Amino acid sequence: MGGSMLLHRLPLTVVLLLCSLVGLFSVVTADAVQTTKPGCANRCGNLTFSYPFGMTNTGNDCYFEEESDSFLIFCDYSTDPPTPYMSGKSSNFQIQSISIENHEISVTMFVAKDCYNSSGGNSFKNHPWLTLAIFPISSAKNKFIAVGCDTYATFSSRQGSTYVTGCLSSCNSISDVINGSCSGIGCCETSIPRDAYQYNISVTSYNNHAGIWEFNPCGYAFVAEDGFFSFSTDNLYKPPFDRVPIVVDWLIPDQTCDDAKKNTTTYMCQENSNCRDAENGKGYQCHCLEGFQGNPYLQNGCQDVNECVISQPCVGICTNLPGTYNCSCPEGSQGDGRTDGKGCTLIIHEKRFHSYNFVLGVSISLLLVLFIISWLYWGLRERKISRQREKFFLENGGRLMLQRLLSEHEGSVEYARIFTDEELKKATDYYNESRILGQGGQGTVYRGILPDNTVVAIKKAKILDRSQVEEFINELIILSQVNHRNVVKLIGCCFETEVPLLVYEFVNNGTLANHIHKCGHESTLSWRARLRIAGETAGALSYLHSDASAQILHRDIKSTNILLDENFTAKVADFGASRLVPLDRTQLTTLVQGTLGYLDPEYFHWSQLTEKSDVYSFGVVLAELLTGLRALSFDRAENERNLSLYFTSAIKGESLFEIIDLRVLNEGNPDEIKEVAMLASRCLRVKGEDRPTMKEAAMELEGLMRVMNRHPWVNQSCDLEESEHFLGERSSECDGILKSNASGNDDSISNQVPFEIESGRWDFMAILALVLFFFFLSFFVCLVACSMYSKFRCYVQIE
Structure with missing residues (x-):
């Protein structure tokens, strides 16, 4: 009584804390849930099982005995780890798992095959079958699947013809097949009938795989757990496995619940459990009552669940009861004490107003x-x-850019997208350091996530000279209109900060340099992939030099500025050093910029910027693709440090194939390699006038690719590791897209500026x-x- 009064005087929060600690202590000190009978083993290798399943070597009463001994587990100790088996009607089958709660067994079975040789003769054929004693094959958890372009498969009873089902799969070409689709083109599937205790699988062909033998010599079929198999074109050549998992429903056989309850000595459901007739097969299953958990086939197997600790259903005092619980409120409060009810209301006594x-x-x-x-x-x-934002907007040329865009596009701006400072702060988590993707001489690049979960790359440039604002605006206007599949897309910008911010699409598979130089010191790019990437890069540079509205010189072409997307398509990136060439000039004198190892000798000595400077840098990239060597490395011998000089000297000395990458030598045709090497050599000539144009280089590489495509033996696949770079998935989000019906005058421009100028x-x-x-x-x-x-x-x- 005294202890109760003391509890009521404690604050409510202290009472709740004490109740939680008591409940936790009761769970920790409770006995472990019983799964097998005393003295019986519950493990064989990696399989853990519970009664009514068991093994004989630990006692005759360790498993439920019936005529077929289907609950008896055989443990093969000759393997490591030991392998568990169960007895079928005429054979044993290997067990993967047994679930007491779901009444399911996962076993493995063979795949049926029907194979042919190039002349149409049958080279291999088998018809696997399964016969179970008392357990039916799960109709809800399995599928019957057939794979092939000339395949008809059936699933039927092994005795008589009580049930037959099947499906037809066909296709004329591998291009007809859709990965992940099993609807009849290269792959088909159908459901398993209920109450199926046995099956026989048959696979046949109508045309002996004539005309499709090269990519589909075999048809095969199997029963497998739903979700186990995901079809792809690679599966047409041969099955990726010999065995597949099958789900079997287990039950207490040959009795309904009503019949079983009549005989209390053989009735399997113990206390705190109920009986249910099996939905698949003939028999019944036992389940623990609500509020209990454990093994319903053992005495005291279903134990009470302590809801007070597991789900914490009360805000007041929780009392665990068998199968349920009770909530109450401490003294001085009222309510039902439940989290989903009124809770507990504490009443504070009356106080009078005085002072x-x-x-x-x-x-x-x-x-x-x-x-x-x-x-x-x-x-x-x-x-x-x-x-302040308005000041930066005007200083950075935001109004000037709007005016030019509206005048050039007659008031309809498709590509220019103006973001607000707040949008980009939220997208980068206020420029959190964890969002930094890369840093360089031009600034820092952050990974941004727009409100629609689109990922973009946001480049925050270093302090910009105000005298260069005019040139910066011109460059943005041109680059925003560049639309080439092999050029990283400039999505938009922001003028509300001290320096403008640029928003790019996000390319997610790293740089070309990563795949050439950073894969365990051995490139994983195939010869075909390298040639395709070289052609795509040349095409992008040719577009910038010749087909853009104004000629654009990149000035910093290198393997780290060529990105690869998820399909390993090349994307030319990083235009921070780029310049626009006026229409009346063919060269531009500027400060020396670029990367050592890629610099044009003429550009380095005379500061003369021409389109041939990009050609020279592209030649260095071609040499990298051929040799796998870095453009500049002080780890190599002195005469080999500069790749361009080393490469040209190797060609002159007729020792080209001594420096070519081993994978290129193994996969490429010597004539093709030599042709690409000679193109790289011409690009690396000292005099710019002796080098080809990017359009000529692109056409030469495109012609070489067409020749390669006529030879199917050159199709190589490359095992590439994914690596994230600071440019990733492309964004389609831009809440600040400029929309205007104005004609381009100053009044309409002022209406587009999202800032209100107030005075006073x-x-x-x-x-x-x-x-x-x-x-x-x-x-x-x-x-x-x-x-x-x-x-x-x-x-x-x-x-």
Whole structure:
């Protein structure tokens, strides 16, 4: 009694904490759930099982005995680990798992095959079958699947013809097949009938796989657990497995629940369990009652679940009961105590107003004043930020870019997308360091996620010289209109920050350099893939030089600036060093920029920038693809450090094939390799006038690819590791897309700027007077309200 009074005097939170600790202690000290009879083993190798399943070497009563001994597990100790088997009607089958709760057994069975040789003769054929004693094959968890382009498979009873089902799979070409689809083109599937205790699989062919033998010499069929098999074109050549998992429903055989309950000595369902007639097969199954868990086939096997600890259903005091629980509230509170009900309400006794009126009025007044001051502070702060953004927008040329875009596109801007500073802050988690994808001389690149979960790459440039704003705007206007599948797309920009921000599409499979140089010191790119990437890169540069609205010189072509997407398609990136060439000039004098090892000798010595400078850098990339060597490496001998010089000297010395990458030598045709090497040599000539144009290089590589495509033996696959680079998935999100019906005049431009220009400042004395007015007004209202009531009752709702 004394302890109870002490508990009621404790605070409610302390009572709840004590109850949780007591419940946790009761769970920790409870006995482990019993799964087998005493003295009986419950494991064979990797398989853990429970009664009514068991083995004979630990006692005759360890498993449920019936005529076929279907609950008896044989353990083959000759393997490591030991292999568990169960007895079928005429053979044994290997077990993978047994579920007591779901009444399922996972076993493995063979695949039926029907194979032919190139002349149409049958080279291999088998018809696997399965016969179970008392357990039916699960109709809900299995599928009957057939694979092949000239295949008809049936699933039938081994004795008589009580049931027959099947499906037809056909196709004329591998291009007809759809990966992941099993609807009849190269793959078909159908359901398994109920109450099937045995089956026989038959696979036949109508045309002996004539005309399709090269990619589909065999048809095969099998019964497998639903979801186990995912069809792909690679499966047409041969099955990827010899055995497949099958789900079997197990039950107590030959009796319904009503019949079994009549004989209490053989009835298998123990206390705290119920009986259900099996949905598949003839027999019944036992299940623990709600609020209990464990093994319903053992005495005391279904044990109470402590809901107070597992689900915490009460906000008050939780008391666990057999199969259920009870919630109550501590003394001094009321309610049902449940989390999904009213909970517990604590009643605080009556208090009278005396001298508290004045204190209450002052407190409420201070809170109101603090609220007003905070509101004014944030309002002024937002005005300051808005004006700063407007200042940056104008200084960075945002209005100029809008004017040019509207005038050039007659008020319809498709490609220019203007983001706000707040949009990009949220996309990068306020430029969190964990979002940094890369850093370089031009700035930092962040991974951004737009509101529609589109991933973009956001480049935050370093401080920009204001004298270069005009040139920067011109470059953005041109690059925003570049639309080439092998050029990284510039999606948009933001002018509201001190330096403009650029938003690119995100390319997710790393750089060409990663795949050439960083795969365990051995490239994993096939010769065909290298040649295709070289052709795509040349095509992109040819487009920039010849087909863009204004000629664009990249000036920093290198393997780290060539990105690969998920299909290993090349994407030319990083135009930070690019410049536009005026229409009346063929070369541009500028400061030396670029990367050592890729620099044009003429550009390095004379600072003359021409389109042939990009040709030279592309030649270095071609040499990298052929040799697998870095453009510049101080780990090599002195005469081999510069790849371009080393490569050209090897050609002159007729030792080209001594420096070619081993995989290229194994996969490529010597004539093809030599032809690409000679193209690279021409691109690396010292004089720019002796080098080919990018269009000529692209056409030569395209012609070589067409020749290769006529030879199916050159089709190689490359095992490439995925690597994330600082440019990834392409974004389609841009809440700031410019939309205008204006004609391009200054008035319409000003309407597009998302900032409101206001004049004048708030007078400090006016703000102070407004604060004091609200203070005295709230104080007076509180005093009047408090004087009208002499007492009050306060209810605190405990959530």
